[in-house]
Amino acid sequence: MAKRASWGETEFYELLCLMMIGVCGWVVGIQLGAFRLLDEVMIDKGLSDIVMLGFFVGIAAFVASVHKSLRLRKAIVERDLAEAKASSVARHDSLTGLANRRRFVEGVDTAFRHGPEGATAAVLLIDLDRFKPINDLYGHAAGNVVLCTVAERLEQVLPPGSIAARLGGDEFAALLPSSIGSEAIARLAQAVITTLSAPISWQSSELKVGATIGIALAGGAVGDAESALHAADLAMYQGKKDGRGTYRFFESAMDEELRARALLERDLREAINEGRIEPFYQPVVALPGRELTGFEVLARWRHPERGVLPPSEFISVAEETGMIGDLCYDLLRRACRDAANWPSHLQLAINIAPQQFQDRWLAEQILAILNETGFPANRLEVEITESALIQDLEATRATLTSLQNLGVRVALDDFGTGYSSLYHLRELKFDKLKIDRSYVNTITMSEERAKLVDAIIKLGSSLGLVTTAEGIECSGSLDWLEGQGCDFGQGYLFGKPMSKAETDRYVENGPAETAARQQIAA
Known part of the structure; x- marks a missing residue:
């Protein structure tokens, strides 16, 4: 490969070329007698040739100098444009054109440190709700349209002097000027939520997202961009917990809560790795007759400081952090x-988190565990909550079909509290409906609840599904359920969740003796 000529070599080459052109012009002038007039005024006739040679060479040098100057000016202009473009690219989001994190941080630092005395600038951290399903269902092109539309709407609704930014993914931010006033910030945050929640047209569909906003005001511990973003993130997280589609101002207690959450996540990860989360078992009995038919697996965490923790203390954290798969498979x-070693007619039921049904390898994972332990697939029952049905119906259908092909039974858990419909019951071919305890607890006190439970039992029967009532705690509820034709029952009336040792005694001695022991222990 030939070596590229340097800038100086190129200039020298161009100068030589121009000087040669000048010499050629001088030779042509001599041959044509173009310099005769000059010969008449020159005392030395041969001197005119030298003068004209110098003139042509000087012209060539002058042209070369002008050309060099123009090239330098053009190079400087191109360099300045390239630097400006590079600076713009480095400080703006390539998709939406909004400021990026770097530009936003610079703007926040400037506003917080050099703002007017007594004024209150504010940082809004805006996280889109329901954006991931749009990407999954309609593709990234639709997702990009949503992001660009959100950026346009955000710039339109923010007051003059604000900075709108896309920090990454579906997370946006805004810096509000101190001139807006603290009282107007809440109204503006609600206006942003309302504006961003309006439908977005995409081909023949309407895409809908929402927004949850965390707000941090300058002052106190919030003195720079990083602390402001951290504080706004804590407030936004609190808004997510409170139901999404809302805004929250940062409070110092949120930081303490986040630290506690981080500690819980760390302890939970260690507990899963070290096997400190154990399976407990709650009896399931046939109705009528109350014959033991199996157990539901319930997780219990033996925490070294807080004692035995129920699932409500940690399952949601495991789901949000992606640890639920490892936890469930270990259980x-x-x-x-x-x-x-239990009698072969006893079934084992376990709840599978909605996130796991999006894993195409779920059935294979369960089959591997069954093969590893030698447990028959026809003794296993997998329970799925209604919230799993709205995430990806086709993926859920494929997973359920794979499990049923193995011989595993599938139950729809907490029926009546979520989003399932007759369409889901027909299409997904469940084996069992489990009636949520919130209905069962009140059937003897509320005629309306009793009618609902009766309707669920009759619906299951008409679809060829057996029904299990959860949360049976009194004989009155049990007698009513038996009279309505409910197939199975589960609750404290038959036994509380038990450790393996207690469950083995339950299987060996029967429910009466075990229940008596539990009452004495209580």
Whole structure:
């Protein structure tokens, strides 16, 4: 490959070329006698040739100098434009054209440190709700349209002097000038939520997202961009917990709550790795007759400082952090080993988190555990909550079909509290409906609830599904359920969740003796 000429070599080459052109012009002038007039005024006739040679060479040098100057000016202009473009690219989001994190941080630092005395600038952290399903269902092109539309709407609704930014993914931010006033910030945050929640047209569909906003005001511990973003993030997280589609101002207690959450996540990860989360078992009995038919697996965490923790203390954290898969598979593996020595007619039921049904390898994972432990697939029942049905119906259908092909039974848990419909019951071919305890607890006190439970039992029967009532705690509820034709029952009336040792005694001695022991212990 030939070596590229340097800038100086190129200039020298151009100068030589121009000087040669000048010499050629001088030779042509001599041959044509173009310099005769000059010969008449020159005392030395030969001197005119030298003068004209110098003139032509000088012209060539002058042209070369002008050309060089123009090239330098053009290079400087191109460099300045390139630097300006590079600076713009480095400080703006390439998709939406909004400021990026770097530009936003610079703007926040400037506003917080050099703002007017006593004024209050504010940072809004805006996280889109329901954006991931749009990407999953309609593709990234639709997702990009949503992001660009959100950026346009955000710039339109913010007051003059604000800075709108896209920090990454579906997370946006805004810096509000101190001139807006603290009282107007809440109204503006609500206006942003309303504006961003309006439908977005995409081909023949309407895409809908929402927004949750965290707000941090300058002052106190919030003195720079990083602390402001951290504080706004805590407030936004609180808004997510409170139901999304809302705004929250940062409060110092949120930081303490986040630290506690981080500690819980760390302890939970260690507990899962070290096997400190154990399977407990709650009896399921046939109705009528109350014959033991199996157990539901319930997680219990033996925390070194807080004692035995129920699932409500940690399952949601495991789901949000992606640890639920490892936790569930470990529980299933241990439960299958525990149940291997029980009578062969006893079933084992375990709840699978909605996130796991999006894993195409779920059925294979469960099959591997069954093969590893030697537990028969026809003794296993997988429970799915209604919230899993709205995430990806086709993925859920494929997973359920794979499990049923293995011989695993599938139950729809907490029926009546979520989003399932007759369409779901027909299309997904469940084996069992589980009536939520919130209905069962009140059937003897509310005629309306009793009618609803009766309707669920009759619906299950008409669709060929057996029904299980959860949360049976009194004989009055039990007698009513038996009279309505409910197939199975579960609740404290038959036994509380038990450890393996207690469950083994329950299986061996029967429910009466075990229940008596539990009452004495209570």
